[in-house]
Amino acid sequence: MKRDLKRLSGETFDILVIGGGIHGAAVAYEAARCGLAVALIEKKDFAWATSANSLKIIHGGIRYLQQADLFRLRESVRARREMMAFAGDFIQPLPCIIPTYGFGIKSKEMMRLALGLYDILSRDRNKGLPKTKAIPPGRILSKKECLALFPEARPNGLSGAALWYDALAADTERIPLTYILKAVGMGSVAANYFEAVDLIRRQNQVAGVKGVDILTGQELELKAGTVINASGPWMNEVVQSKKFKPLGWVKGMNLVIRKKLVSKCAVGLEMPQKTKSKNTGNDDNRMLFLVPWKGHTLIGTLYKAFNEKPDTLKVEESEAWEFLDIVNIAFPAAKLDLDDVSFFHCGLLPSHKIRDSHPSAIPDGHSEIIDHEKTDGLKGIISIKSVKYTTAPQLAKRVMRHLKAKGVIKKGPGQKKDSGKAIPAPSDVFTTGKEGVDPEVVFHAVNEEMACRLSDLVFRRTNLGTAGPPQKRVLVAAARAMGELLGWTPQRIKEEIQEVDSCYALRNS
Numbered sequence: 001m002k003r004d005l006k007r008l009s010g011e012t013f014d015i016l017v018i019g020g021g022i023h024g025a026a027v028a029y030e031a032a033r034c035g036l037a038v039a040l041i042e043k044k045d046f047a048w049a050t051s052a053n054s055l056k057i058i059h060g061g062i063r064y065l066q067q068a069d070l071f072r073l074r075e076s077v078r079a080r081r082e083m084m085a086f087a088g089d090f091i092q093p094l095p096c097i098i099p100t101y102g103f104g105i106k107s108k109e110m111m112r113l114a115l116g117l118y119d120i121l122s123r124d125r126n127k128g129l130p131k132t133k134a135i136p137p138g139r140i141l142s143k144k145e146c147l148a149l150f151p152e153a154r155p156n157g158l159s160g161a162a163l164w165y166d167a168l169a170a171d172t173e174r175i176p177l178t179y180i181l182k183a184v185g186m187g188s189v190a191a192n193y194f195e196a197v198d199l200i201r202r203q204n205q206v207a208g209v210k211g212v213d214i215l216t217g218q219e220l221e222l223k224a225g226t227v228i229n230a231s232g233p234w235m236n237e238v239v240q241s242k243k244f245k246p247l248g249w250v251k252g253m254n255l256v257i258r259k260k261l262v263s264k265c266a267v268g269l270e271m272p273q274k275t276k277s278k279n280t281g282n283d284d285n286r287m288l289f290l291v292p293w294k295g296h297t298l299i300g301t302l303y304k305a306f307n308e309k310p311d312t313l314k315v316e317e318s319e320a321w322e323f324l325d326i327v328n329i330a331f332p333a334a335k336l337d338l339d340d341v342s343f344f345h346c347g348l349l350p351s352h353k354i355r356d357s358h359p360s361a362i363p364d365g366h367s368e369i370i371d372h373e374k375t376d377g378l379k380g381i382i383s384i385k386s387v388k389y390t391t392a393p394q395l396a397k398r399v400m401r402h403l404k405a406k407g408v409i410k411k412g413p414g415q416k417k418d419s420g421k422a423i424p425a426p427s428d429v430f431t432t433g434k435e436g437v438d439p440e441v442v443f444h445a446v447n448e449e450m451a452c453r454l455s456d457l458v459f460r461r462t463n464l465g466t467a468g469p470p471q472k473r474v475l476v477a478a479a480r481a482m483g484e485l486l487g488w489t490p491q492r493i494k495e496e497i498q499e500v501d502s503c504y505a506l507r508n509s
């Protein structure tokens with residue numbers, strides 16, 4: 001996959017996708033499968049933003065039973081199955097438990113009912129999946145079984161636990177890349193570090209974008225029949241239409257903890273009561289989730305209202321402490337300190353409550369396709385409001401059906417088989433901090449996967465730095481290997497290392 005800006009600016013595309021997160025990537029892939037001429041641009045690196053900051057759970061929708069939202073439950077069952085079929089090597093079934101107490105909603109009896117109901121409603125959850133990827137049915141565990149999996153469960157009144165299975169995409173950064181590589185394999189063109197700075201408008205018709213190559217400063221015009229705005233939290237900025245009511249946003253944060261707080265399964269714990277009154281988005285029965293991941297523990301998710309520009313997003317130190325306090329109340333044995341945090345995840349999610357000045361910071365529940373012809377009279381551009389990584393492949397198919405229904409495209413999804421070119425599985429391309437850097441991996445990342453900066457290699461082509469800072473000697477070796485291929489000066493190598501180091505401060509990535 002090469003950065004071909006000449007082709008990008010020389011052709012008129014059927015579809016131009018802005019944004020290389022999971023949604024832009026899945027749309028590019030589906031559009032390529034419709035046999036369309038497709039281009040995708042990304043202002044930084046593919047999947048650097050919200051898509052890299054997720055809790056990495058590919059949800060099967062069991063939680064929607066609580067709100068009796070069967071539509072979302074069924075949508076999630078199908079979405080998880082689809083994601084596992086597409087990116088099976090990257091996704092594994094994940095056992096999850098919630099300790100049970102008392103006689104109310106968190107009791108063994110209620111959970112037994114919920115698990116039974118979910119099993120029926122998700123009976124087709126494994127259709128077409130290999131046996132190794134099958135999601136087993138949930139069951140109720142005895143108190144002894146619960147304590148064997150999670151010895152630190154609050155003992156007072158503990159009756160057992162509910163066990164169910166979701167799925168974990170350990171390297172959420174690689175799935176969007178896989179979609180993009182496959183789209184490119186079918187003839188699409190993609191470029192990272194290329195920013196859309198303005199829409200090309202002919203009266204009320206969008207005909208492409210004016211953009212800038214971030215690596216050289218070169219300005220180019222890209223022409224397309226339809227622009228798909230999959231820019232996530234930058235959606236309002238990209239549209240810039242006076243008639244469009246901008247979305248509001250909440251900041252979601254996860255902690256990456258060096259300690260193995262849980263090892264055999266993910267554990268859901270109730271948020272402490274005192275945090276429910278604050279604007280942490282927890283007044284809707286949200287839980288704290290502890291997920292075993294790469295010898296570390298991911299803990300999510302804390303929400304906060306966010307009213308700034310998306311480029312200023314970061315985790316404040318006070319928020320980190322607040323989050324740690326919440327975890328320490330819910331799970332006193334953890335005894336977490338700031339030093340236990342090896343990395344922070346931070347991303348923005350749409351929230352109509354924030355837009356409407358509601359006091360609680362709760363992200364929206366439904367992804368949406370926003371056709372600007374309907375909302376603000378602007379033809380030729382569609383925005384994606386996205387709330388879940390899991391449902392991106394389905395949303396991408398919905399976008400194609402929407403375009404077909406409008407008569408914008410003639411063919412629907414699945415007209416073309418993808419090229420079938422094997423995309424390297426994590427074990428082939430990933431390195432570990434201990435073993436150092438394999439020059440072949442660096443060569444592959446630069447020449448086949450468009451890695452342009454050291455941070456692309458460290459966070460998104462390999463997992464060298466995703467769980468915390470790599471050893472200095474490994475980072476320097478990686479920078480030198482990349483510099484050799486890309487002709488970096490010693491000064492540039494130093495700057496690239498500094499940029500990676502800065503990602504471990506209190507911020508997103």
Ligand SMILES: Cc1cc2nc3c(=O)[nH]c(=O)nc-3n(C[C@H](O)[C@H](O)[C@H](O)COP(=O)(O)OP(=O)(O)OC[C@H]3O[C@@H](n4cnc5c(N)ncnc54)[C@H](O)[C@@H]3O)c2cc1C
Nearest residue numbers: 019021022023043050051055057196232252347388389390
């Ligand atoms: C803390 C947290 C935990 C989460 N956990 C989960 C989970 O466990 N499971 C789950 O299913 N979902 C989860 N989510 C939700 C999920 O991560 C998001 O819904 C999803 O990643 C959004 O993807 P996206 O492609 O829409 O946006 P992004 O990944 O943000 O991609 C948008 C891209 O557009 C690019 N862009 C913006 N403007 C321009 C421009 N002008 N020109 C070119 N490119 C541009 C950006 O650089 C960015 O890369 C979580 C979210 C958060 C914040």
